[in-house]
Amino acid sequence: MFESLFKGFIGELKTKATQKLILDPQKYHTFDNVIIQRNQQTTQIDHVIVSTHGIFVIETKQRGGWIFGNEYDSKWTQTFLGNDLPPKK
Secondary structure, three states: OOOHHHHHHHHHHHHHHHHHHOOOOOOEEEEEEEEEEEEEEEEEEEEEEEEEOHHHHHHHHOOOEEEEOOOOOOOOEEEEOOOOOOOOO
């Protein structure tokens, strides 16, 4: 479990550092650890970036793979590449 938390922490640092180095703060506004409440339930979003180019929602993971979905899907599909399997529950 410690390894998983450490990887998550490192992933968050990489994402924040990349945002600071690449995105112009005059054009891109970032919000980290956004909590949204709806009908007595909450969800957490790692990063939201707002600009004139759109709104970008970023979920940081330290795993290889892809997530597929669109605004009409109630659930999205996650796939893993090679031996990069999801953690056991």
